[in-house]
Amino acid sequence: MPEQFDVVVIGTGPGGYVCAIKAAQLGLKTAVVEKLPNHGGTCVNVGCIPSKALLHATEMYAEAQHSFDKLGIEVSGVSVNLEKLMAHRAQTVDQNVKGLDFLMKKNKIAIFRGTGRIAAAGKVVVTAEDGAEQTVETKNIVIATGSEVAGIPGVNVEFDEKVIVSSTGALVLDKVPGKLVVVGGGVIGLELGSVWARLGAEVTVVEYLDNILGGMDGEIAKQFQRLLAKQGFTFKLGAKVTAVQRSENGASVSFEPAKGGDSETIEADVVLVSTGRKPYTAGLGLQEAGIEVDERGRVKVDGHLRTNVPGVYAIGDVVVGPMLAHKAEEEGVAVAEIIAGQAGHVNYNVIPGVVYTSPEVASVGKTEEELKKAGVEYNVGKFPFSANGRARSMLQTDGLVKVLADKQTDQVLGVHILGFGAGEMIHEAAVLMEFGGSSEDLARTCHAHPTMSEAVKEAALAAFAKPIHS
Numbered sequence: 001m002p003e004q005f006d007v008v009v010i011g012t013g014p015g016g017y018v019c020a021i022k023a024a025q026l027g028l029k030t031a032v033v034e035k036l037p038n039h040g041g042t043c044v045n046v047g048c049i050p051s052k053a054l055l056h057a058t059e060m061y062a063e064a065q066h067s068f069d070k071l072g073i074e075v076s077g078v079s080v081n082l083e084k085l086m087a088h089r090a091q092t093v094d095q096n097v098k099g100l101d102f103l104m105k106k107n108k109i110a111i112f113r114g115t116g117r118i119a120a121a122g123k124v125v126v127t128a129e130d131g132a133e134q135t136v137e138t139k140n141i142v143i144a145t146g147s148e149v150a151g152i153p154g155v156n157v158e159f160d161e162k163v164i165v166s167s168t169g170a171l172v173l174d175k176v177p178g179k180l181v182v183v184g185g186g187v188i189g190l191e192l193g194s195v196w197a198r199l200g201a202e203v204t205v206v207e208y209l210d211n212i213l214g215g216m217d218g219e220i221a222k223q224f225q226r227l228l229a230k231q232g233f234t235f236k237l238g239a240k241v242t243a244v245q246r247s248e249n250g251a252s253v254s255f256e257p258a259k260g261g262d263s264e265t266i267e268a269d270v271v272l273v274s275t276g277r278k279p280y281t282a283g284l285g286l287q288e289a290g291i292e293v294d295e296r297g298r299v300k301v302d303g304h305l306r307t308n309v310p311g312v313y314a315i316g317d318v319v320v321g322p323m324l325a326h327k328a329e330e331e332g333v334a335v336a337e338i339i340a341g342q343a344g345h346v347n348y349n350v351i352p353g354v355v356y357t358s359p360e361v362a363s364v365g366k367t368e369e370e371l372k373k374a375g376v377e378y379n380v381g382k383f384p385f386s387a388n389g390r391a392r393s394m395l396q397t398d399g400l401v402k403v404l405a406d407k408q409t410d411q412v413l414g415v416h417i418l419g420f421g422a423g424e425m426i427h428e429a430a431v432l433m434e435f436g437g438s439s440e441d442l443a444r445t446c447h448a449h450p451t452m453s454e455a456v457k458e459a460a461l462a463a464f465a466k467p468i469h470s
């Protein structure tokens with residue numbers, strides 16, 4: 001009799017490895033299939049983790065150049081050693097990969113190296129790099145194969161990952177480009193644009209929409225754009241890219257106004273195309289196994305993350321929802337619990353989103369635009385960091401907190417923060433929302449003084465009464 005598993009997870013990104021660990025903790029006999037040498041998927045290897053290593057290092061560099069003097073700290077000869085900076089990035093990735101190897105072992109998870117294909121419900125065929133095939137039998141299969149770079153619809157982009165790069169290439173450039181054009185004003189483009197801008201690149205962002213950070217609160221996105229412009233970013237908004245091509249010394253990007261008009265071409269040393277990602281299901285055998293996908297190629301799942309084939313589940317970037325590591329992780333936990341007979345659940349109303357720029361942008365719940373569209377009446381409370389003592393002491397006065405609460409019930413429906421440390425501060429709002437709390441609950445919670453978080457309390461106060469400090 002071949003070995004039978006309770007769960008086989010295909011893909012070990014944050015969705016897959018978290019699912020496997022949780023399943024093992026719940027006593028299920030668990031295996032993973034991974035085609036790359038490292039666990040961790042996009043997030044650990046070419047996404048969240050390496051980008052944050054570069055963002056942190058370059059933020060320190062920018063601080064040393066522009067802020068230290070104002071604090072009375074005089075430094076001279078601050079310079080960047082790109083090789084060392086990249087070594088920090090690589091070491092950070094390596095530490096995380098090693099951590100995952102340790103967790104796999106600790107939880108006694110069986111590892112199959114190779115590309116997983118679903119032959120039928122309960123059967124995963126693993127093809128190793130040398131072509132050798134092995135069939136793994138299991139009661140349940142979890143698809144966690146993630147996503148890949150999407151490119152630009154209708155435009156042929158030939159990524160060489162040196163001059164015309166995706167986010168993966170932009171993480172490992174071996175010299176600072178003089179001019180960097182970023183196609184796509186979303187989170188990844190603005191984060192990686194920030195990295196290279198801080199290192200000296202002249203950055204131009206070309207975006208199809210009339211605003212950056214599509215989907216985020218409009219007011220916050222506008223203020224954020226102004227701050228980035230102050231940092232030297234140039235924006236070409238409402239611009240439809242028609243071509244990205246190699247040129248003699250680099251590459252060119254051609255675009256025309258999205259609403260019609262004359263086209264323009266700009267030259268760059270490097271072009272980063274960061275126009276989003278699409279689900280990755282190549283080689284999985286979905287069609288043969290009869291597993292349905294939607295019109296955008298995402299594996300179709302129901303409210304319990306089940307596909308249409310019994311015993312086959314899907315999670316993370318490969319299914320509908322925000323393409324975020326923590327969303328994938330939550331789904332991983334939920335599916336493991338569901339398979340173990342527990343009530344696994346993901347609250348999609350409370351998935352925070354963070355842009356790790358300087359300052360950071362963080363949000364959870366609904367935007368004003370979404371509430372207006374849904375016809376929900378709401379109160380708005382805002383508080384600027386310029387009126388916060390701690391922010392002044394740290395020279396971090398840019399930005400604001402915005403709290404949106406239901407007009408009738410005062411339940412908090414959304415919180416949006418633009419400011420230093422926003423990505424950490426957002427979580428008190430997430431916890432509050434998870435418990436269905438009101439702006440009054442938030443405002444009456446004692447916050448330590450002096451902290452940036454006091455601005456969250458004040459914004460909540462502003463939503464149902466009046467702020468004290470502005």
Ligand SMILES: Cc1cc2nc3c(=O)[nH]c(=O)nc-3n(C[C@H](O)[C@H](O)[C@H](O)COP(=O)(O)OP(=O)(O)OC[C@H]3O[C@@H](n4cnc5c(N)ncnc54)[C@H](O)[C@@H]3O)c2cc1C
Pocket residue numbers: 010011012013014015016033034035036039040041042043044046047048049051114115116117144145146147167168188280282283284315316317318323324325326327328356
């Ligand atoms: C530059 C960048 C920065 C990002 N920053 C953030 C951030 O700060 N915060 C955040 O929340 N998100 C961030 N993301 C998004 C985040 O990386 C993804 O949402 C997350 O990795 C999705 O997890 P996943 O488990 O669904 O898939 P993935 O992480 O993509 O993992 C899928 C895994 O499946 C494997 N696989 C695929 N097919 C097969 C197969 N047939 N057989 C075996 N193995 C297979 C792949 O090799 C991979 O290891 C970033 C992404 C990028 C590109």
